[in-house]
Amino acid sequence: MQNNKTKIYTVSQINSLIKGILDNNLPRRLTITGEITDWKLHSSGHCYFSLKDENSTLPCVMWKSSFARVKFQPENGLAVLGTGFIDVYVPHGRYQLIVDRLIPAGVGALQLAFEQMVKKLQAQGLFDEAHKQPLPEYPERIGILTSESGAAFEDIKDSIWSRWPCVKLFLYPVPVQGEGAAEEIAEGLRDINRRNRKLKLDILIVGRGGGSLEDLWAFNEEVLARVIFDSKIPVISAVGHEIDTTVADLVADARASTPTKAGVVAVPDMQKVLGDLESYQSSLNNNITLCLRYAEQQFDESAGNIADAVKEFLAERRERLYRSFEQIVKIEPHQLLGKVRDDLNHLKNRVSTTIQTIVNKHRIQLTAQSNLLTGLNPKSVLKRGYSITTNKKTGRLIRKLEDVQIADDIITELVEENLIESKVTNKQNRIE
Amino acid sequence: MAKNEKKNDINKLSFEDAIKKLGSIVQKIEQGEIPLQDSLAQYEKGMALIKHCRGILQKAEKRIEKITEEKKTGDRSQKTE
Numbered sequence: 001m002q003n004n005k006t007k008i009y010t011v012s013q014i015n016s017l018i019k020g021i022l023d024n025n026l027p028r029r030l031t032i033t034g035e036i037t038d039w040k041l042h043s044s045g046h047c048y049f050s051l052k053d054e055n056s057t058l059p060c061v062m063w064k065s066s067f068a069r070v071k072f073q074p075e076n077g078l079a080v081l082g083t084g085f086i087d088v089y090v091p092h093g094r095y096q097l098i099v100d101r102l103i104p105a106g107v108g109a110l111q112l113a114f115e116q117m118v119k120k121l122q123a124q125g126l127f128d129e130a131h132k133q134p135l136p137e138y139p140e141r142i143g144i145l146t147s148e149s150g151a152a153f154e155d156i157k158d159s160i161w162s163r164w165p166c167v168k169l170f171l172y173p174v175p176v177q178g179e180g181a182a183e184e185i186a187e188g189l190r191d192i193n194r195r196n197r198k199l200k201l202d203i204l205i206v207g208r209g210g211g212s213l214e215d216l217w218a219f220n221e222e223v224l225a226r227v228i229f230d231s232k233i234p235v236i237s238a239v240g241h242e243i244d245t246t247v248a249d250l251v252a253d254a255r256a257s258t259p260t261k262a263g264v265v266a267v268p269d270m271q272k273v274l275g276d277l278e279s280y281q282s283s284l285n286n287n288i289t290l291c292l293r294y295a296e297q298q299f300d301e302s303a304g305n306i307a308d309a310v311k312e313f314l315a316e317r318r319e320r321l322y323r324s325f326e327q328i329v330k331i332e333p334h335q336l337l338g339k340v341r342d343d344l345n346h347l348k349n350r351v352s353t354t355i356q357t358i359v360n361k362h363r364i365q366l367t368a369q370s371n372l373l374t375g376l377n378p379k380s381v382l383k384r385g386y387s388i389t390t391n392k393k394t395g396r397l398i399r400k401l402e403d404v405q406i407a408d409d410i411i412t413e414l415v416e417e418n419l420i421e422s423k424v425t426n427k428q429n430r431i432e
Numbered sequence: 433m434a435k436n437e438k439k440n441d442i443n444k445l446s447f448e449d450a451i452k453k454l455g456s457i458v459q460k461i462e463q464g465e466i467p468l469q470d471s472l473a474q475y476e477k478g479m480a481l482i483k484h485c486r487g488i489l490q491k492a493e494k495r496i497e498k499i500t501e502e503k504k505t506g507d508r509s510q511k512t513e
Contacts, residue, residue, distance in 0.1 A: 136448060138446070138447045138451065143499070148498075157496070161494050165493070165494050166447070166488055166491070166492030166493075168495045168496075168497065169495070169497070170497050170498070171496060171497070172499050173498070173500065187501070188501065192499070199499065270489065273485075273489070274486075276451070277451075277454075277486060280454055280478065281478075281482050283461065283462060284457075284458065284461065284479060284482075287461045287462070287471065288471060288475040291468055294468065295468075
């Protein structure tokens with residue numbers, strides 16, 4: 001009676017049988033919803049926990065390799081969807097869910113991971129305004145860390161140069177998505193910071209174009225956030241579309257909502273700066289014009305003072321002139337002339353009188369002399385009855401007896417050329 | 433000579449330094465902090481700064497250089513534009 005005979009199984013047999021039944025009858029993969037409880041991350045890297053609902057719990061295991069793909073941080077009480085297969089652990093006679101994919105229920109895993117990362121870094125002060133470095137107003141050298149082939153680089157470049165062409169750009173090519181992208185971007189930032197004494201970059205921009213949360217994931221990773229926080233060079237994040245916010249956006253010193261807005265954040269507007277220069281110039285011009293007007297006014301005032309002074313001076317001189325004129329008029333020139341004429345006449349009279357006197361005096365003297373001379377002329381004595389006798393023969397005056405001989409002819413000259421001729425008849429001296 | 437030196441100094445300024453200097457001169461002038469006798473000198477300095485700034489903007493050329501990780505490629509940088 002085999003039927004009546006109770007079949008005896010060994011423990012191993014029954015556990016193996018159960019394993020076979022479960023393996024054959026349950027779907028190869030199944031997804032179970034529940035709340036995490038008894039979460040334990042073993043030092044081996046494997047995770048041990050349970051999923052539970054109101055009435056029941058299910059033991060779960062997640063191997064290290066699977067856990068590495070989980071972006072968020074699993075924790076007790078978290079509603080999740082665990083996907084995997086039910087396995088019977090034959091040695092213990094236990095069945096458990098081998099989880100290879102764990103995602104938050106309701107909200108996406110990445111979304112959750114993002115929220116968790118934000119919470120963590122916020123608590124550590126990485127987003128504090130106090131740590132934000134100011135951007136230079138007029139940067140000269142900007143480093144851009146993005147994909148060399150992506151549209152983001154062109155967008156960033158154009159948005160910068162359309163506003164401010166006098167900045168030199170330095171492209172540092174990095175992968176912006178996929179495994180290891182965050183590490184590479186982080187290493188790029190570190191590398192530039194190390195070399196910046198030479199590179200002299202004054203702003204760094206990290207960014208990429210839009211994509212899914214997964215595409216943007218590198219910019220949510222802690223390794224990148226830490227390096228952005230540590231960068232000595234101010235960092236601008238320019239990631240994804242307007243609506244996307246990444247951890248990099250929060251930790252960066254400034255954020256551009258998209259790569260096309262990077263220019264607005266990073267550089268000044270050339271047109272505005274030209275306008276500023278224009279207004280500075282007109283301000284300077286206005287001021288200098290004002291100064292010149294002021295100087296002119298001062299000059300005018302001085303000139304007015306000088307003119308007044310000159311007028312006053314002239315008026316005073318004119319006054320003096322009038323006074324002098326009046327005095328001159330009082331002098332009556334005709335009277336003055338009359339007096340001079342009188343003086344002159346008087347002088348003339350005096351002179352002529354004097355001259356007359358002198359002439360008269362001289363004339364008298366001359367007459368006297370003349371008379372004297374007349375007296376000396378031998379012939380003038382003839383008028384007074386004297387006569388001159390000459391020897392006719394010798395023609396000499398007869399002054400002594402010896403001057404004539406008896407019988408000589410003598411001529412006696414009388415006044416007015418009258419001559420008498422006679423003959424000497426006698427000679428005698430009366431004294432004898 | 434002193435004037436030339438001053439001019440050279442201005443030409444050595446970065447755009448940022450130049451426009452900030454300019455801004456402070458204009459501000460001082462507008463607030464009447466500059467005595468009349470200094471006005472002309474400040475005016476000349478301001479005008480030189482404006483000229484320098486405009487010169488920088490006019491000379492602007494769009495240049496890109498590519499930098500790569502030092503340990504991989506050495507310090508080779510490559511000009512692309």
